[in-house]
Amino acid sequence: MRFWFTEEQEKFRQEVRDFLQAELQAGTFVTKSGGLAEGNNQAFSRKMAERGWIGMTWPKEYGGQGRTYVDKVILNEEIFKVQAPVAYHFLADRQIGPSIIHFGSEWQKEYFLPRFVKAEENLKFCLLFSEPNAGSDLVNVATSAIRDGDAYIIRGQKVWTSGGHQSDYGWLLARTCFDPQVPRHESCSQFILDLRLPGVTVRPILNMAGRHTFNEVFFDDVRVDARFRVGPENEAFKQIMAQMDYERSGIERVLQNYPIYRKLMEHVKQMDRKKTGAEFYSWVRDSMAQLEIEFQIGRLLVYYTAWTIDQGRKPSKEAALAKAYCNQYEQRLNDLATRILGPSSLLREGTSWAAFDGELAECYLWSPSYTLQGGSVEVLKNIVAQRGLNLPRK
Amino acid sequence: MEFSLREETKMLKSNAEKFMKEKSPSSFVKNILKEEKGFSPALWKEMADLGWLGLIHGEAYGGSGGDFFDLFVLFEEMGKALLPSPFFCSAVFAGLLIQGAGDDRLRKEYLPGIVQGKRILTVGLRNEQGVYDHPDPELEARETGEGSYRIKGIRLLVPYAHVADQILVCAGLRKGTKSFGPTLFKTKNNGPGVRVVPLHTLTEEKQFAVTYTDFAAAPQDLIGSPGKGAEVIERIMPRLITLKCGEMVGGLSRVVDMTVDYVKQRVQFGKPLGALQVIQHTCADMTTFLDTARLIAYQAASLISAGLPCAKEVAMAKAWCSDVYKRSTQMAHQMHGGIGFTEEHDLHLYYKHAKAAELEFGDSWHHRQKVGEEMGL
Numbered sequence: 001m002r003f004w005f006t007e008e009q010e011k012f013r014q015e016v017r018d019f020l021q022a023e024l025q026a027g028t029f030v031t032k033s034g035g036l037a038e039g040n041n042q043a044f045s046r047k048m049a050e051r052g053w054i055g056m057t058w059p060k061e062y063g064g065q066g067r068t069y070v071d072k073v074i075l076n077e078e079i080f081k082v083q084a085p086v087a088y089h090f091l092a093d094r095q096i097g098p099s100i101i102h103f104g105s106e107w108q109k110e111y112f113l114p115r116f117v118k119a120e121e122n123l124k125f126c127l128l129f130s131e132p133n134a135g136s137d138l139v140n141v142a143t144s145a146i147r148d149g150d151a152y153i154i155r156g157q158k159v160w161t162s163g164g165h166q167s168d169y170g171w172l173l174a175r176t177c178f179d180p181q182v183p184r185h186e187s188c189s190q191f192i193l194d195l196r197l198p199g200v201t202v203r204p205i206l207n208m209a210g211r212h213t214f215n216e217v218f219f220d221d222v223r224v225d226a227r228f229r230v231g232p233e234n235e236a237f238k239q240i241m242a243q244m245d246y247e248r249s250g251i252e253r254v255l256q257n258y259p260i261y262r263k264l265m266e267h268v269k270q271m272d273r274k275k276t277g278a279e280f281y282s283w284v285r286d287s288m289a290q291l292e293i294e295f296q297i298g299r300l301l302v303y304y305t306a307w308t309i310d311q312g313r314k315p316s317k318e319a320a321l322a323k324a325y326c327n328q329y330e331q332r333l334n335d336l337a338t339r340i341l342g343p344s345s346l347l348r349e350g351t352s353w354a355a356f357d358g359e360l361a362e363c364y365l366w367s368p369s370y371t372l373q374g375g376s377v378e379v380l381k382n383i384v385a386q387r388g389l390n391l392p393r394k
Numbered sequence: 395m396e397f398s399l400r401e402e403t404k405m406l407k408s409n410a411e412k413f414m415k416e417k418s419p420s421s422f423v424k425n426i427l428k429e430e431k432g433f434s435p436a437l438w439k440e441m442a443d444l445g446w447l448g449l450i451h452g453e454a455y456g457g458s459g460g461d462f463f464d465l466f467v468l469f470e471e472m473g474k475a476l477l478p479s480p481f482f483c484s485a486v487f488a489g490l491l492i493q494g495a496g497d498d499r500l501r502k503e504y505l506p507g508i509v510q511g512k513r514i515l516t517v518g519l520r521n522e523q524g525v526y527d528h529p530d531p532e533l534e535a536r537e538t539g540e541g542s543y544r545i546k547g548i549r550l551l552v553p554y555a556h557v558a559d560q561i562l563v564c565a566g567l568r569k570g571t572k573s574f575g576p577t578l579f580k581t582k583n584n585g586p587g588v589r590v591v592p593l594h595t596l597t598e599e600k601q602f603a604v605t606y607t608d609f610a611a612a613p614q615d616l617i618g619s620p621g622k623g624a625e626v627i628e629r630i631m632p633r634l635i636t637l638k639c640g641e642m643v644g645g646l647s648r649v650v651d652m653t654v655d656y657v658k659q660r661v662q663f664g665k666p667l668g669a670l671q672v673i674q675h676t677c678a679d680m681t682t683f684l685d686t687a688r689l690i691a692y693q694a695a696s697l698i699s700a701g702l703p704c705a706k707e708v709a710m711a712k713a714w715c716s717d718v719y720k721r722s723t724q725m726a727h728q729m730h731g732g733i734g735f736t737e738e739h740d741l742h743l744y745y746k747h748a749k750a751a752e753l754e755f756g757d758s759w760h761h762r763q764k765v766g767e768e769m770g771l
Binding site: 001002003004005070265268269284285286288289290292293296297300301303304306307308311317318321324325378380381382384385386388389390391392393394 | 395396397398399400403463654657665666668671673674675677678679681682685686689690692695697699700702710713762763766769770771
């Protein structure tokens with residue numbers, strides 16, 4: 001049992017820090033919460049690629065470094081603390097690459113993996129999973145992929161597609177079996193879909209923070225070559241189930257709002273206790289201590305899950321539990337910050353009176369999405385109960 | 395980051411688990427609580443023979459000079475079974491005080507007996523509100539002649555005082571008009587000037603009020619240096635608190651197991667309760683409490699065992715474990731319904747233990763203040 005890092009790991013962390021500090025000083029990016037949603041910067045991704053920091057846990061034969069998941073969490077912890085712009089490669093690194101490694105064809109591996117680890121152009125991915133009638137109940141997808149010779153014809157609609165407007169490819173879940181006798185979870189396949197193909201339309205959806213990160217994506221008889229299907233037909237859910245656990249509980253889940261956390265801490269340390277009054281300060285202090293405990297626990301959960309993966313175990317329960325916990329922590333963080341900062345946290349960006357230059361108002365507006373994205377807290381608790389504790393489904 | 399246990403620790407843990415399962419089933423625990431002695435001398439001897447009481451005491455005193463972390467996992471296992479015994483008050487609390495007060499004469503005199511389980515010591519460090527008051531003790535010691543003292547005052551919630559060979563106390567020492575501050579003494583549980591009265595507590599464990607009325611203490615009863623008592627106690631406090639956390643994690647894990655088993659078996663509405671989503675989510679929350687409590691408590695224990703700074707981590711552990719253990723026992727009662735509210739069922743043992751453990755060494759609010767301090771707030 002050792003709750004600290006090896007010398008090598010500390011060295012690696014420092015290396016990442018130094019790189020990020022240099023980039024910050026050079027003005028490559030600014031630290032602002034929500035970097036993952038908006039920081040799409042291929043040039044920056046290339047710099048990370050040059051250092052071997054994309055696909056670092058992948059086997060060497062695929063251009064990876066064969067490093068541990070704990071090392072990857074160390075990298076990402078530093079990245080997200082400063083909200084470096086990693087959106088260009090993040091999805092490819094976190095789940096597209098690993099899915100291709102596990103289920104992809106030789107051609108897919110040869111084509112995509114080396115390009116991913118180099119962060120080459122025109123390779124940003126988005127996820128095409130959710131539909132208007134398939135949210136938490138993902139097996140309900142209606143988008144169809146009908147075989148036509150050596151191709152599939154895709155027809156249907158996706159929604160809540162983060163970064164769809166900036167992406168080159170989508171990782172698509174579509175129905176390939178239409179026999180009502182076959183269970184729904186054995187009727188879907190996964191595809192790599194080039195979003196430049198004729199028949200693909202991406203339309204923006206503004207979220208309640210007034211930002212455009214979501215999209216709707218429509219497919220009007222899009223013809224996709226069969227070599228873009230991933231794995232055998234109708235095995236999508238097997239693949240998703242096998243893969244999700246590895247991607248669910250990255251450290252980003254507890255660090256999406258780290259700048260708020262840091263600024264709040266600074267704010268509280270500099271508070272004029274005479275002005276705020278001893279009673280208010282005593283509440284603030286108690287709440288901040290609780291927040292700190294919750295944050296440190298979230299961080300331990302993420303490292304523990306990564307370590308579980310490194311032990312060769314499948315972290316279904318650990319990952320679901322960690323994500324559900326961390327998402328809820330982030331909501332409490334933003335809520336607490338608005339209460340400590342008071343009504344100035346209602347002000348949006350653009351006035352000097354705004355708490356944390358409007359970042360706090362923005363983060364509070366983003367908060368409801370944390371417990372929804374990537375598996376709602378309810379779905380995650382189902383996983384903990386059914387797969388972790390073996391409670392009956394019926 | 396390395397979350398697996400050393401082989402030796404794993405072995406100790408599984409031996410302890412087996413021992414507790416075989417020898418300390420809940421029926422046995424409930425019987426012991428009803429008995430006058432409040433512990434099983436036979437099991438106490440076995441625990442001593444296994445070397446558990448001497449785990450963290452030096453080889454010179456018959457101990458094994460082992461790793462604190464091993465003692466921690468032992469407490470986790472003991473927390474699962476809740477076997478009542480003077481382990482904590484004697485081998486740990488009193489043992490560490492004697493170890494830490496820097497008096498080799500005392501160590502030689504008492505540690506071997508403690509380690510062999512032949513001598514039981516206890517501590518009387520709580521005031522009439524049940525609060526540890528060593529920084530400014532309400533108990534008084536007056537020097538009446540060269541090296542002779544009179545101790546006066548009341549100590550509450552003194553575990554196993556009725557069988558204790560010695561009761562260690564911390565009293566404010568005065569010589570004439572001069573005040574020396576908190577000072578450790580050892581006292582007897584009988585004779586002139588001391589009265590031991592049993593208390594009926596929520597956990598049913600053997601706890602006593604000890605009243606000193608001009609109890610006469612000799613020079614050799616003074617432990618360590620005058621005025622240094624609080625320091626000695628504070629120095630061992632992180633270890634005591636962390637072991638308490640280990641015990642809580644053990645108790646919490648039993649509560650989760652018990653609840654998950656019950657909702658799998660109990661059929662209502664034509665299906666197991668555990669098939670209902672609201673029940674599943676409660677169980678998922680309880681598991682989250684358990685996993686997080688375990689991580690934060692293990693973190694504190696591993697830092698202590700490596701001799702690294704741990705003030706913040708220990709406070710975080712006690713704050714979190716206190717809250718989530720208690721909360722889980724409340725949720726478990728809700729999941730169990732009426733059966734969990736009976737004497738016959740085991741759940742009440744944990745419900746009671748969670749409350750007592752929460753209030754021992756300060757609750758979550760108390761420890762959040764410490765976390766705040768460590769954060770520079």
